[in-house]
Amino acid sequence: MTGVFSLLPEGRHGLLVSPVFGAEPHRGAEDLARYLATGGYAPLSPRHRLLDRIAAVGLRGRGGAGFPAAVKLRAVRDAPGRPVVVANGEEGEPGSVKDRWLLRHRPHVVLDGLRLAAAMTGAARGFVYLSDVPAEQAVRRALAERPADLPVEVVRTEHTYVAGEETAVVRRVDGGPALPTAKPPRPFEAGVGGAPTLVANVETLARVAVMHMCPDAAAAVAGAHLVTVSGPVGSVAVLAEVPAGTRLEVLADLGGHGGAAAVLLGGLFGGLHGPGWTDLPLDHDRLNAAGGALGCGALHFLHPRDCPVALATEAVAYLAAQSARQCGVCVSGTGALARTLTAAARGGAAHDTTDQLRRWSRQLPGRGACGLLDAAARVVATLLAHFPDRIDAHRGAACPACAQAAPEDGRRFTVPVP
Known part of the structure; x- marks a missing residue:
């Protein structure tokens, strides 16, 4: 069983400061009317203003590596050729559910972010890449009702740990197997069909869309994270949207793991952390300094009885x-x-x-x-x-x-x- 929670502070009029979850996360898939009511699909002009805002607040990618989003956008924009943009919704980490939740429940915020990424880079077409069948159904419904200003195709792949790696994404979109390739070139240099390609995690794109709708809250949007909190088999798991710097102890308590002896950070990528984990903050740089990694934001807690x-x-x-x-x-x-x-x-x-x-x-x-x-x-x-x-x-x-x-x-x- 999994619960959905927000630990974000409230802003003006009682609205969440960083509502990537949306105002009503428990109501099921958000349709176009509900999304438009939040300010979605607003025109982007001039395009450099949003890109400058993304750079100023330091938005990082949410796929695992935490690479600065503005650097990636500019690299694709400045590469020779007409770019391609890809929303990467293939969660290889078994302990993460954030991307599938977004695609199932808020497909429009992802598609809006993809539209904005295309506008900022000059891309002529986009793709949504995923393996989850309910997510695919929700995305196709959203595509059928959204403003069709960017041609978007859905590409489904088999679910594996490596299928979401960016070169594997490009290889599969091009009709091959979802397997990584040697680098260079990176996708921003030569990706789908040889064109410069932005492969962006769906949470990253969702945050871009919310920053466009709520420019005054851009810093809070960029700093917040969707995290998946789990523990021993049979315990309740939690998907939460939390502010930057939230201590891991707070997240453990939210999932009922306050007495945990250790935590596995970042899915399977961030490593184990033993004594002292309670004081670690949800922050890329400080987790890296402690020998771990935030990765995709999946946290698995070990109780004292676990080995x-x-x-x-x-x-x-x-x-x-x-x-x-x-x-x-x-x-x-x-x-x-x-x-x-x-x-x-x-x-x-x-x-x-x-x-x-x-x-x-x-x-x-x-x-x-x-x-x-x-x-x-x-x-x-x-x-x-x-x-x-x-x-x-x-x-x-x-x-x-x-x-x-x-x-x-x-x-x-x-x-x-x-």
Whole structure:
């Protein structure tokens, strides 16, 4: 079960300062009339003003890397050729539901953001890229009733961890498999059909649309985040819109995880954080400084009865199973990490297991075509950093939590869409 909450302050007239959720998030899919009533699809003139505003408030992409949105928009705008814009709604992280929720419930705010991105870059056509069937149905309904000032196609893909990586998006839109390609070129240089291409996460586009509707609240819009909060299997998950800098302790309490012993940050990409996690803020730079990453805003809390070795084993085994199998170093690297962790979780840790895992976690990052290998290495590195004695504690016998672990299926991290 998943709940939808907002922790945003109220502005004038009782309206939310940053209403990416919309004023009535529990009413189901928002139709055109409701969206127009909020100020949606307003004309954009001149186009540079919104782009300057996006740069001034420091809006970052919400797909995982947190890259400055204005830099990406300008790179596409300034590249030779007629640009293409893509709304990327393929959530590879099993613990994130924000993008599917937006596409299912507020498709117009995403399409409006795509329209604005096209206007700012000079793009002639757009795409919505997704794998979720209910999201596709909602987007197609919205496309049928929206102002048709930008040709937009829907491209559906198979759901995998790597399908949302930007070069995989371009490859699939061009009719190929949703698998990453070597870089350079990046999509902003040569993307769909060889044209400069903006691949933008749907939450990023939604925030662009809201900033256009509510220019006075641009800073609050840029700083707020949609976060998915989950915990042990069977616990209630939460999708929340929260202000920048919200402490993780507040989010844990919201999901009923106030007594958690650790947190897995950013989906499977941001790594584990043990003692001291309660004071960490929802902030890209400060989480990076603490050795973690905000990623897609998915937070998975571990309760004291949970074992961090079991969680790391399941995370790395899932990533190994999701490898695109195009890079030998990824196949061998994730496989070695998964096998070694699985053996340790079952009580088979050797005297040099910790040193071996530490060496691999330092050597592997940056060697694959996408971020999957980096995610696996970071999970291991942060397990060893925050729980340095736990691998050795499994030597000779598995703990009860590890005995119940289910590698590869991702069940622990999967959250239903509210």
